[in-house]
Amino acid sequence: MSAVLVLNATYEPLSVVSLRRAIVLLLKDKAEVIEAAQSRIRAESMSLPMPLVIRLVYFVRVPHRAGVPLTRRAVFVRDDGVCQYCGARPPRAEMTVDHVLPRVKGGITDWENVVCACQRCNTRKGSRTPEEANMPLRRPPFRPQYCAVVLLSHVSVHESWTKYIEPVPGGSIA
Ligand SMILES: [Zn+2]
Incomplete structure (x- = not known):
């Protein structure tokens, strides 16, 4: 798993980035490690815990209806x-x-x-x-929540991500 889940400063899932990009954010102090694997990685002259989930230290404003592309x-x-x-x-x-x-x-x-x-x-x-x-729908179609972007972009979701990307109970639709 070389993808890293990025949380907004508010702990909402924001996107998924490559490990490389995550390390850049960490080295520039733009993000902090929230969940890490046991292993460590060497970056520049230092050794870092292998990030699985990072959180931006600044808040990124997400447009309310930030589009989950309809594909x-x-x-x-x-x-x-x-x-x-x-x-x-x-x-x-x-x-x-x-x-x-x-x-x-x-x-x-x-x-x-x-x-x-x-x-x-x-x-x-x-x-x-x-x-x-006379073909009733099993479930009315809905607009996915923003966090679904994360799920849609990566089929394999790391176990450590799940608590951050679980749908809101009740399934309110953004
Ligand atoms: Zn069918």
Whole structure:
């Protein structure tokens, strides 16, 4: 694991950076180590604990709706790779993105109007709404929270990160 979780001064997850970048932030005193591995690394003429989670010493303002880019992959991750109609879990390459309100009916490409759908469900639903097709959604689509950026950018999440990136209980949506 050479990626390091960066927390804002307020301990909110901000991003994921390379180990190299994390070390630069630490050496410049712009960040402090919050979680470290047992091992140490040599940087310049000193030895540092191997950082896993660092925290910026200054506050970075994050725009309220800082975009989680709407990509196929991001929708796949948000929906846990589950077809939101039938619950199937096809490989990512076979998953499609379905517009809940079809585009031909004015549906827009937005977090609240797209879901993962297996090819079979997508074809079956066609250009109908879930109600018309009698295909209820398992979960209404939502805009992911900012911290999901962290999860979306790295599939393998270090154990030490989890307490910082767990979703807010109740799943309030930014
Ligand atoms: Zn399906």
